[in-house]
Every structure is written in structure tokens, then in C-alpha cells.
Amino acid sequence: MNNYQSQYNLNKSKIIMIMGGLMVGLLVAALDNSIISTAMPKIIGNLQGMEYYVWPFTSYMLTSTIAIILFGKLSDIYGRKPIIISGIITFIITSIMCGFATNMLELTIFRGLQGIGGGILISLPFIVVGEIFSPKERGKYMGILASVFGISSVLGPILGGVITDTIGWRWVFFVNVPIGIVAVIILMYSLPNLKLPDVKKAIDYLGIITFTLAMSAFFLGFTLARDLNIYPLTVIFGLFLFAALMFVLFILAEKKAEEPILPPYLFSNSIFTLSSIENFLATAIIFGGIVYIPLFAQNVIGMSATNSGLVLIPMLISLTIASNIAGQIISKTGKYKKLAIAEFVITGIGIILLSTMNVNTSPYALVAYSTILGLGSGMMYTVFTISVQNAFSLREIAITTSAMQFFRNVGATVAIPVFGYVINYTMASSAVINLTPKEVLAVSIQNVFITSIVLAFIALVIAFFLKEMSLDENKPVTQEKIPEEIVEKAK
Structure with a gap:
């Protein structure tokens, strides 16, 4: 039992309640991303503007990326509980605003505001888990928490497709409201206000x-x-x-x-630096799949929104399973480097297969290829968060955990417009003039996955340089800060 478990008398029943609350809180943000991916083709058709297809995604990712770092630090000062509750409330209000959007500009702006709440909700739960569990226990509970991404990703495409095809795309945003209210109630009741005792209230x-x-x-x-x-x-x-x-x-x-939102000395640690790069690359790859697999299914193969959502389910189930298995392996062995290498080997195989798709590709092949991608990508949520949390003391857990999620979001923020550029450039290329519209889109999406192959190879090479720090050899969790001489040396 670490300092926080004893300080707040966190027995087994309270831990179960906290984990349940954190998972529901994370669900409300994670569900939104997977729902909108299958709804976007219909949203574009209703609000018009195929050229703005990526804007609602990128505006959300930008603001959530900024919010991750800012509110991770503010939670050090004001405590985890008020920050995460405010994040849920923000997400609920802005979801309603998105549902009432009348054009793509409004939707883009409202999604940007929604990203503020989303950024809080996808980082704070991992910070709490890192604080209340010992290094040896983190793998198991981090895998359980990360499985929410898989659960939401399974439910999201189904809900997104069914809701879009039946009562309309606006309800993919309104569905966040009841889930968010449940999350607020659970966390208000169960979560203590975890807070470092000697943090200076100095806002950077x-x-x-x-x-x-x-x-x-x-x-x-x-x-x-x-x-x-x-x-x-x-x-x-x-x-x-x-x-x-x-x-x-x-x-x-x-x-x-005095209290930097992203201390420079963190980058003097090679585990932190390499894990940041790996998170960036891994997220860029998986987002290429999340955004463009539904588009391929609907506009190339000709599937409905509902069925395009069903195509993603095996990928996201494999992502969930891989995340949990990786967490269990880390908890038992105290090792993570081989898992990092395996992640990008499997991801690379999935991306290579996806890059071979064309207008004749069957839905079964699409399911198989995307499932392999999910199996590799699922390890990311557990492996690199634990590797970094293990390399620092309890006092740095909030900022290092936030930083890992930050680099994931940067990866998506950069990847989406870059992949969008690849799509637009291919469509405008003279090489596709004599092709049918479906063939043009198929070739464009192929080029997105070919770009991802390069990213997967770079990430695989970097994984071999990741330093292994056994959890068994890690010092007990403390609230000690990095020694000042190290900080000064980094400066």
C-alpha cells in the first residue's frame, strides 16, 4: 500500500468505486471519438463540405492536447477531483452545443471547446491510477483502465452507426449527457481529492x-x-x-x-524522451485507421454507416485485449521493452496489409487487417505510460503521465492533417484521372497507409533503444522531487 492508499484509507471497496468512476469518466470522452468516426460521412453530407472532413477531428485534438498539459499541472495545485469533475461538466455542455451545430464552422468550434473537457478526461484517470497504486500493481490497473478505450471503441461504432442511420447524427453528441452525469455522481461520491501537500500555487x-x-x-x-x-x-x-x-x-x-507546466529536466531521462516519441508515432498510426477505415468501408466498399461501425469492432476488441494482456505481463515480469518491440512488429504487419486494399477488397479482409492493427496498437496505452511512471517518483507522476497523453494527442493532431494532405494530393494527381471516384478514394487511402508503414518502421527501430528498468528494482513510491542538482544540470 503506497502513501495515498494509507492517507485516504483506500480499502478494496473504495478502490473498486474509484476505478469504476474513473472508467465511466474516461468512457464519456473515449466514446465520443469512436462514435463520430462513423457518423462523420453523414455529418458531412448534412452540413456540406467534404474539404472540411478533418477539421472537427483536428480542432478537438488541438484543444485536448493543450488541456492535457495545462490541467495536469493545475491538478497538482488544486487537486485531482475538482479538475476531473469540471472536465466532465465541460464535456457535457459542449456535447450539447455540438449536437445543435448548423454548419461545419460551428461544429469545428464546438468540437474545439469539447476538446478541453476531453483532454482532462483522458489524462486525469491515468494520473490517479499511477498515484494510488504501487509500481508493481500499476500494470494490471493501467491495463484495466486502458481497456475503456477498447470498450468505448466497440460501443462507439455500433452506437454511431445505429444512431446516425435511425434518429440522426446529432444524437451521437447528446448520448454523452447521461453518461457524463453518471460519471459526475460516482466520482463526487468515491474519489478523494488527491493532492500533493507542498506544491506551490504558482501558475506558469x-x-x-x-x-x-x-x-x-x-x-x-x-x-x-x-x-x-x-x-x-x-x-x-x-x-x-x-x-x-x-x-x-x-x-x-x-x-x-517556479512551477513549469512541462519541466525541461524530464527530457534528460531517455525513457521519457523515447516513450514520448513512440507515443507520438503509435497514435499517428492508429488514428489513420480510426479515421479512414470507416471512410473506406462506406465510400469504397459501399457499406452503410452501421456496418462500417461493425467493421471496426474486431480491431477495437483486439486493442482492448492487447492492452490488458500487456498490463498483466508487465505486472508479473516487471519488463516492458520486448512488448514495445512486439507492438510495432504487429502494427507494421497490420498497416502493410491495409495498404494493399482496393475496390475489390472484401469486408472480411478489411476486418482481418484492421484487427491486426488493433492488436499491436493496444499495447501502447499500457507499455509507455508504465515505463515513464516507473522512471520517476510520485511527485512527477502527474506531469509525466500527462506528457505521455500529450504526445499521443500531438501524434493525432499532426497525423490527421498530414493524412488529409495525402488524400487531397492523391485525388488531385494526374495518375488518378482515368480512375472511377471509388478507385481514386481507394488509392488515396492506400497512400495514407503506405505513409503509416514508414512511421511504424521508425518506431520499431526506436523501440530497440528503450532502456529497461525493472519494476522489481524500482525504488518505493515516494513524494520526493527530482534532486535540484539534476534539474540545474538539465537547465
């Missing part, structure tokens, strides 16, 4: 401003780069230059901040 305003501006310019530059024939290169280059400047200012601000 300069870091927040420069970080937000950097991410926003970075995101906007990638998104506009999808349409080089519309937006001049000078504008896009200017956005990237501004983003680079803000990142530099952000780094300088963090070195001087």
Missing part, C-alpha cells in the same frame, strides 16, 4: 500563453497545408515560423518558471 502564465500559441499556430499550419492551392505558402510558412518562435519562448519560460 507565460508558459501557458506561449505553449497555447505555439500549438495553435502549429496545428493551423498543418491544417492549411492540406490545401496548398488555396492558401499561399507564405502564410503557411509564417505560421510554422511563428510556432517555432513560440516553442523557443516556451522552453525559455519553462526554465525560469
Whole structure:
């Protein structure tokens, strides 16, 4: 039993309640992503604007990415409970707003606001699990928590397809309301306000401003780069230059901040740095599948929204199983490096198979290929979070856990517009002039997966350099901070 379990008298029944509350809270955010993936083709048809297909995804990912770091740090100051409750309430309100959107601009804006709540909900539960369980126990409970992504991903496509085909796409957002209310009730009753006792209430305003501006310019530059024939290169280059400047200012601000939102010394740890890169690449790969497999199923094979959702179910079940198995293996062996390598071997095989799809591909082949992708990708949620939590003390768990989710979101934020650019570039290419519309889209999606093959290979190579730190050899969980001499050396 670690410090928090004894401090708050967290017996078995309370832990079950907390885990249940965290899982429902995580479910409300995770469910939304999987539901909208199958509903988006119908949303586009209703609100018009195929050229804006990726904007609701990217606006959500941008704001959730920013929120992960900001509110992870604020939860150090004000406690986990009020932050996670406020995140659920924000998510509920903005879900209602999304449901009432009348055009793509409104939906994009409302999804951006929704991402603030989503960012809180996909990071805080993992922070709590990292704090209330010992290093040896984290693998098992982290796998259980990560399985919510699989559960929601199984329910999401089904609900998204059925709701879209029956009562309309707006209800894919309204369904978040009752789930969110249940999550608030459970967490209000069960979750103690976990809080580090000696954190200074110093908010890093300069870091927040420069970080937000950097991410926003970075995101906007990638998104506009999808349409080089519309937006001049000078504008896009200017956005990237501004983003680079803000990142530099952000780094300088963090070195001087009393309580930085992303301490620079974290990157002096090779496990943290390599795990961050791996999370970035793994998420970029899986999001290519989540976004474009339903599009392929509906617009190339000709399946309904409901059936395109059913196609994703085996992939997401395999993702859930892989996450839980990885957690159990880590808890029993205290090792994670071989799992990291296996993840990208399996993911690479799945991506290679997906890249061979064409207009003649059967739904059964699509299911098989996507299932292999899910089996590899599912390990990510457990392996790299545990590896990083194990490399730092309890005091750094919040920021390191948030950082892992941050790099996952950055991977998706960058991947979606990049893949969108690949789609648009292929569609405009002279090589597809003589093809039918279905064949053009099939070739475009093929190119997305070919791009993902390169990412999977890079990630596999990096996995071999990941340092192994056995959980059995890890020091007991404490609230000690990184020694000042290490911090100063990193600066």
C-alpha cells in the first residue's frame, strides 16, 4: 500500500468505486471519438463540405492536447477531483452545443471547446491510477483502465452507426449527457481529492500563453497545408515560423518558471524522451485507421454507416485485449521493452496489409487487417505510460503521465492533417484521372497507409533503444522531487 492508499484509507471497496468512476469518466470522452468516426460521412453530407472532413477531428485534438498539459499541472495545485469533475461538466455542455451545430464552422468550434473537457478526461484517470497504486500493481490497473478505450471503441461504432442511420447524427453528441452525469455522481461520491501537500500555487502564465500559441499556430499550419492551392505558402510558412518562435519562448519560460507546466529536466531521462516519441508515432498510426477505415468501408466498399461501425469492432476488441494482456505481463515480469518491440512488429504487419486494399477488397479482409492493427496498437496505452511512471517518483507522476497523453494527442493532431494532405494530393494527381471516384478514394487511402508503414518502421527501430528498468528494482513510491542538482544540470 503506497502513501495515498494509507492517507485516504483506500480499502478494496473504495478502490473498486474509484476505478469504476474513473472508467465511466474516461468512457464519456473515449466514446465520443469512436462514435463520430462513423457518423462523420453523414455529418458531412448534412452540413456540406467534404474539404472540411478533418477539421472537427483536428480542432478537438488541438484543444485536448493543450488541456492535457495545462490541467495536469493545475491538478497538482488544486487537486485531482475538482479538475476531473469540471472536465466532465465541460464535456457535457459542449456535447450539447455540438449536437445543435448548423454548419461545419460551428461544429469545428464546438468540437474545439469539447476538446478541453476531453483532454482532462483522458489524462486525469491515468494520473490517479499511477498515484494510488504501487509500481508493481500499476500494470494490471493501467491495463484495466486502458481497456475503456477498447470498450468505448466497440460501443462507439455500433452506437454511431445505429444512431446516425435511425434518429440522426446529432444524437451521437447528446448520448454523452447521461453518461457524463453518471460519471459526475460516482466520482463526487468515491474519489478523494488527491493532492500533493507542498506544491506551490504558482501558475506558469507565460508558459501557458506561449505553449497555447505555439500549438495553435502549429496545428493551423498543418491544417492549411492540406490545401496548398488555396492558401499561399507564405502564410503557411509564417505560421510554422511563428510556432517555432513560440516553442523557443516556451522552453525559455519553462526554465525560469517556479512551477513549469512541462519541466525541461524530464527530457534528460531517455525513457521519457523515447516513450514520448513512440507515443507520438503509435497514435499517428492508429488514428489513420480510426479515421479512414470507416471512410473506406462506406465510400469504397459501399457499406452503410452501421456496418462500417461493425467493421471496426474486431480491431477495437483486439486493442482492448492487447492492452490488458500487456498490463498483466508487465505486472508479473516487471519488463516492458520486448512488448514495445512486439507492438510495432504487429502494427507494421497490420498497416502493410491495409495498404494493399482496393475496390475489390472484401469486408472480411478489411476486418482481418484492421484487427491486426488493433492488436499491436493496444499495447501502447499500457507499455509507455508504465515505463515513464516507473522512471520517476510520485511527485512527477502527474506531469509525466500527462506528457505521455500529450504526445499521443500531438501524434493525432499532426497525423490527421498530414493524412488529409495525402488524400487531397492523391485525388488531385494526374495518375488518378482515368480512375472511377471509388478507385481514386481507394488509392488515396492506400497512400495514407503506405505513409503509416514508414512511421511504424521508425518506431520499431526506436523501440530497440528503450532502456529497461525493472519494476522489481524500482525504488518505493515516494513524494520526493527530482534532486535540484539534476534539474540545474538539465537547465
